[in-house]
Every structure is written in C-alpha cells, then in structure tokens.
Amino acid sequence: VTRPVIALLTDYGAGSEHVGALHAVVARACPAADRIDLAHDIPPGDVRRGAVVLARLAPLLPPGAIVVAVVDPGVGGERRGLAIGLHAGGALVGPDNGLLAPAAGRLGADRAWALPTPPGVPATFHGRDVFAPAAAALALGAAPLGTPIDPAGIVRPHLPAPRVAAGRLEATVLGADRFGNVELLAGPEDLAAAGIGIGDAVRVDPAGAGPVHAATVARTFSDVPSGALLVHVDSSGAVAVALNGGDAAARLGAATGAPLAITTAGGARPAI
C-alpha cells in the first residue's frame, strides 16, 4: 500500500507560518499523506518563476502525487481556482493565473475543474482555505470538486521566446538562485541555433543594468578559473550565467524579467 503524496510549492517563504498552515490543514484532512516541500522561496508574486520551477519539479514526484501550488498575487480577485487531473494520475491544484500551465503541459492534463470558493472564506489565503483542502480531498479519492472546464482554456504564463541570431542569443532573465546563478528563458537548442558552443569566449550584456562582462561557454563551474564567469546549460536544462566560486547575479546586476544578451563576436559595448 502506498501512501498518498501531497507536494507544496509556494512563495510564502521557507519556515513561514503560511507554509505551516498548509501542512497542518493537509495533515488534519489526510493524516496518511506524505507531504513534500517542493519550493517555498519563489520570489513573492513571481508567477512565471513559480510556473517554470513547478514544471521542472513535478515530473520528479512519485506518480499520482498531488501538488498544491500557490503564487497568487490576485487572490481574492477574479481569477479562478483550478484542479487539473494528470494523465499518469495525480493532480495540480492552485490559481488559474499561469502557474500551473507549464507543468500541466509537460505532464499531460486530462481534465480540469474550477474550484468554488466556500462562502465565508477570508479573501487572502486560498492556499489554506481552498487549495490545500481540495488537494486533501483528491488524495482521499473525492469526486470532482467543482465545475468541469476545458483544460485547454487555462491561463498560460508569459514566457518570452529568446531572440537568436548568428553569434548572439538574447533571452529574458528568469531569476537567480541562492548561489547567484542567473537563469535565462532559453535552452541548449537556442545556444546551438546561435552557433555558440563549449569553449567559446563570449560577452554577457545585462542590457543597461551594468557593464558588459567577458565569459566562457563551459560545461561546469570548475572548467573556468575561480572568479571567472561562465555560460552553461544548468542542471534544469536552462542557459545560465554563473561565476565559479562567486555570485554572478551580484556581479552582473541582472534583474529578473530583463533581457540579457550573450554574443560571441565583438559586441556594441566593450567587456570588462
């Protein structure tokens, strides 16, 4: 007999009482569940980052896992609540604001429901009051929870496509992790399309946020000297800029959502 799995992804902050409330609500409604903290440090309100991270992590979970995902700056407003049933079993539960769509796309969405907001529920904590209870009910085998809707109609996040030219890749900064790795909305196929490969000397231009920097396209941190910048395909399959032994985000000053360009040939601005 396997226990149900309920996984949590939020922007509530690790160790916050809001995360604790989700755990308590799930444990009370579904005591047998194995609760997994997927991520709680999504920057507040950054739906795009949450959506990308969720799409990476959800496929790693045990089959049948139910995910509660809450990055929900529009809570209490018009956006719908969603439960999405997945091909291989399991479900995604959260706001219909783009957060769930990439994971649903990757895992295959069978069915979806718009979740009702129970009367009398406070307007600002649907994680505790709507989504966690819905996930626990699903884990217990509850019948569909709301109004069936077309999975094709759920909101998708805005993920700007990279701009590729010979020797140049310009992409949007998704964000940075604790180590200061700057992740871009671009993959190895985009680097390849730009003709940029391992060993190339490149310039990294954070588009007005600061000076242009020299970097090397490499496989991993230790392929460049300590203190040097590298461009690599990170463990999630994204193009990223890192600093061996340091914090690339701090050095570059690259802001989440801003464009960043990687060029092989002499760019318009000199590198430092």
Place this chain on the structure above:
Amino acid sequence: VTRPVIALLTDYGAGSEHVGALHAVVARACPAADRIDLAHDIPPGDVRRGAVVLARLAPLLPPGAIVVAVVDPGVGGERRGLAIGLHAGGALVGPDNGLLAPAAGRLGADRAWALPTPPGVPATFHGRDVFAPAAAALALGAAPLGTPIDPAGIVRPHLPAPRVAAGRLEATVLGADRFGNVELLAGPEDLAAAGIGIGDAVRVDPAGAGPVHAATVARTFSDVPSGALLVHVDSSGAVAVALNGGDAAARLGAATGAPLAITTAGGARPAI
C-alpha cells in the same frame, strides 16, 4: 491506526541545524511520528509573535497533536519548562515565558507540568535537550513528566489592547510577513468599534517612524489600485496594512512593537 503528530514552532530559522536537531531527536525517540514544521521564522526572541502565531496554527493541527514551541531568550535562566495537556488531547511543550499561553487558552488547558532539566544538559538548547524529548515521550504515552502545576499559573505574554475612539484605531504592530503585510494586535471588532468600515478612506500613522500615508479600507489586495495601501482584516483575523503588489512594511517603516494609528478624519499629520 493513526501515527502520532509532533509539530515544531521555533525562532531557529528555516533550514538551520537547530531545526534539524529537533527533527533528528524526535525521529530517533519516536520513529512513527509525523513531524510538522509549523514555523521557524519567528523573529529571534520575539515571544509575543511566536505566541500569536502558535495560537493560530495549533487549532489547525490534527487532534492529539503535540507541539514543541521554542522562542526562548531566557533559556538557561530561571524560567520553567512546561508541558500543557489539552482538552481535546495533545499537548504544548516549551518554555514558560508567555509563548504557550494564548494557544493553551484557545484550545483549553487541562493539566500542566513543570519539566525538569536533566543534570548535565547544556544551558542553551533546551529545544533539543528538554522539549523535544518530552514531546516524544508524551507521543509514546509516557506518564506525566514533571511536577504538576496549575495551568492557570502559566506566564502570559504582554499583548497590549488597542485604543479605540470614534474614527480612530491605535494598535501595536505585531510584525510583518515576507510580503510586507503589517499585522496589528487588533481584530475586526476593533475596527467596527471605531466606526471604520470597508471603503473608508483612512490615514495610517506609524507614530513617528515616518510620514502619514493614505489608505483605503478594503476586503483584499485587488480592491485597491496596484501600488496603493489598504487596511484589511487578514486571513488570521487581524487588522493589517498591506500594499497591493508591494511591501507595506518597507513603505511605512513601521517597527514591531510600536504603535500604529488608523484614522478616518483629518489626522494631526498630513498624509502623503
């Protein structure tokens, strides 16, 4: 058969070795327990904040849950250690410094014991050395653990009452969360007593910490324009000041423990 539940609330910081030590001690002494992290980001030594958060979260837990709560700036000094048996089963375990009293009051305290400090225990980590072991022992059905005491005699935290007048509510700032929501020691009944209601234009005065700000009393963030301040009753039932799409604590400069006034009529200071 249900597994015992042991929940943890501390000011140790999420991801810290101190939290890990509690988990390890509980897992070793009571391997079947479901351990729940309620909160670990209580500001260091802020017993009042810990007490209010614990009183919110404890009622969400499964019946019979045992809570280890440690915000304990006086560890190693004269304060007693406590275990409090609750009406509905379960217990609260932690220092007798005010941290446990509001939760015990809400859940109903049946019995209480002063916990002995075993000889040879280091003076500064009673969470690991006294409280977690006591919680595990309770979960395993151990008999009372120390000296019976009167639950009515446990230390209560100082929670200053709000000051209410027509068109004016002045209350103490409990603190701010990750989103910058500023929570007050006041409830909807206090707003009502001041005659302040949804839709009112108000001024928010952080009492010398900065200028007076204009705000609107609203139900939720999206009821005001992006970048505007609102006064609302938050998901915990507390009066709070928030900023739609931003950080109210940073804008107001309101300090934990300081007074903050909300007024409908022209206050003594002009709003910005």
Place this chain on the structure above:
Amino acid sequence: VTRPVIALLTDYGAGSEHVGALHAVVARACPAADRIDLAHDIPPGDVRRGAVVLARLAPLLPPGAIVVAVVDPGVGGERRGLAIGLHAGGALVGPDNGLLAPAAGRLGADRAWALPTPPGVPATFHGRDVFAPAAAALALGAAPLGTPIDPAGIVRPHLPAPRVAAGRLEATVLGADRFGNVELLAGPEDLAAAGIGIGDAVRVDPAGAGPVHAATVARTFSDVPSGALLVHVDSSGAVAVALNGGDAAARLGAATGAPLAITTAGGARPAI
C-alpha cells in the same frame, strides 16, 4: 517494522527548488522513507561548516539513517562521489571534499565506495542525479554502489587547531548562526588549557576586523547583563561568543575563517 530514514544536509537554501528536487527524487525511489531536513542553510560552498554541522547532527539520527550531504563547490570536476557505510548501520553519501570525514570519524566508517557518475548526467546537480538516488538505493538494500575504496583515504577538511597560551585562546571563526552567536573551532578543553574559566573578565579580539571588546566567560546568556558579550561553551560543545539579547557577529564584525583571540590579561589593544 521501521521505515528507512534518509536525512538531507545541503547549502541549497531552505525552501529552494534544489531541496525540493532531492525530496522528490527520494520519495519517488523510496516511498516508505522518512525524510529529515538536517540543515540547508550552510553558507554556499562552506565545506568546513557543513562538515562540522554534519558531525554534530548525524549522531542524533535514528540508527541506520542514511545521510545525503551536499556542499559541493567542485561539482562536475575531479572530486569523487562517496558512500560511506557506518559501524552502527546507515551511511553517508556525498562529495569526497572533506564534508563527510568528521561525521564518518565520529560514527565509525566500515566501508566506502566511490560512486560512478552515470553518463548523460548534468555536471552541476549531483545531489539530485547521483547522491539522492544512491541513498535511496542503499535504503532499499542495494548492493554496494561503486568501486570499493579505503575509508582511510577520504578527504579531510582543514580545521585549524586553536593556539593556546596562558590566559589566551586564539581560534578560527567557524561562522555565526541566526542569533549572531559566533562559533569558534575550539572546545572547553582549550579554554581550560588557557586557564580561562567561568566568571573571568576577558577581551575578545577579532584580529583586525574591528575593535577589541570586553566580555565575561559565563554559562549562559542570562548570566550577563542584557547587551553584554559573553564567552561560553555552546550547546554543540564549541567555544562561542554571544551577546545577551543581541547579535554578537554584528557587533564583533568577525568573519568566517578569520582568527579570533580571547585573552584574560591586558591585551595589546584596549577593549571598548
């Protein structure tokens, strides 16, 4: 029947997607496991700090526990991956960079294996791709996972010995915790060897990082006035400098890895 225990210690940051990935991988491969978060706030790349913390926490775990420890600035380079079988059962899994050696020494290393890196694995996330799968396989009773090696040959961290003289203890700063307690690579035996004891007035010299400060050697925080510095043996058995009701690290300006001297007699620099 006891469930397997898999504990995690990293520098990924609490609440990060990297920690979530480890949990998901372990839950998928070994659904019955009890997963314990030992620590995730080790400063990025601080192998020494991770090694000391792991050696403290591992002995608190249930016998047979398997620990995945990842502080791995050299990931993708030449360093080996390790699994170390322990005398009392259980194992340590992680990079061979010094992180595992002190815990292995304390718990007794029976056997060790160099772990292969599966072909096609990304170069930068061996926690997810190598170490967590190895731990899950061990928990499921898998046979040895790689090439047997001599446990005596694993890499040890550099832990500088304190310098002791009459009335003077100079030791390396290991780091500071959330409360600002500054921990030294020294134990009570070093204080005793220097002839420094409870009640002594001492000077704390952060070696050029700031002025010398007066402190008292004490048993616990409340043995000195609020706002005063104390030198004590902390709950881990390390000599530490703390500030009753405040942040000693901020006051001292002591940097991780720098020397700090505690002297009883008039030092070369006046105290403030």
